[in-house]
Structures are given as C-alpha cells and as structure tokens.
Amino acid sequence: xxxxxxxxxxxxxxxxxxxxxxxxxxxxxxxxxxxxxxxxxxxxxxxxxxxxxxxxxxxxxxxxxxxxxxxxxxxxxxxxxx
Numbered sequence: 001x002x003x004x005x006x007x008x009x010x011x012x013x014x015x016x017x018x019x020x021x022x023x024x025x026x027x028x029x030x031x032x033x034x035x036x037x038x039x040x041x042x043x044x045x046x047x048x049x050x051x052x053x054x055x056x057x058x059x060x061x062x063x064x065x066x067x068x069x070x071x072x073x074x075x076x077x078x079x080x081x082x
Contacts, residue, residue: 049055059081066073066082076082 062072062076063082066076073082
C-alpha cells in the first residue's frame with residue numbers, strides 16, 4: 001500500500017514538473033514573439049517614414065524656424081539636430 005502511494009506521488013510530481021515546464025516555455029515564446037513583432041513593426045515604420053521623407057521635411061522646417069526663433073534653435077542644438 002505504501003509503495004503504491006509513493007508511486008502515485010512520484011507520478012504527480014512528474015506531471016507537475018511537465019506542466020510547469022510547458023507553462024514556462026509558452027510564456028517565454030509569447031514574450032519572444034511579441035518582442036520580435038514589435039521590433040519588426042518599428043523597423044517598417046521607420047523605413048516608411050524615411051521613404052516618405054516626412055522626418056527630413058519636418059527637420060528642415062524646424063531648422064528654418066530656428067533661424068528666427070532662438071528657443072527652437074536651443075532645443076535643436078541640445079538634441080544635436082542643428
């Protein structure tokens with residue numbers, strides 16, 4: 001009787017270990033996948049913005065405004081954009 005109970009407890013520990021491992025792997029995969037997806041989306045967005053030239057256009061406009069407005073010029077200098 002004692003041996004049978006011990007076998008059952010060992011089996012339950014094995015099942016608990018398998019379940020814990022599976023949960024950890026699924027959570028790790030979800031984290032990795034989300035991080036990879038966000039990184040790729042960020043890269044695509046930056047490529048799109050560069051392709052459209054919006055960032056460059058906005059920066060040129062800010063540099064023109066900085067000629068007359070010292071506050072904008074100071075901010076652009078702080079960010080090393082001027």
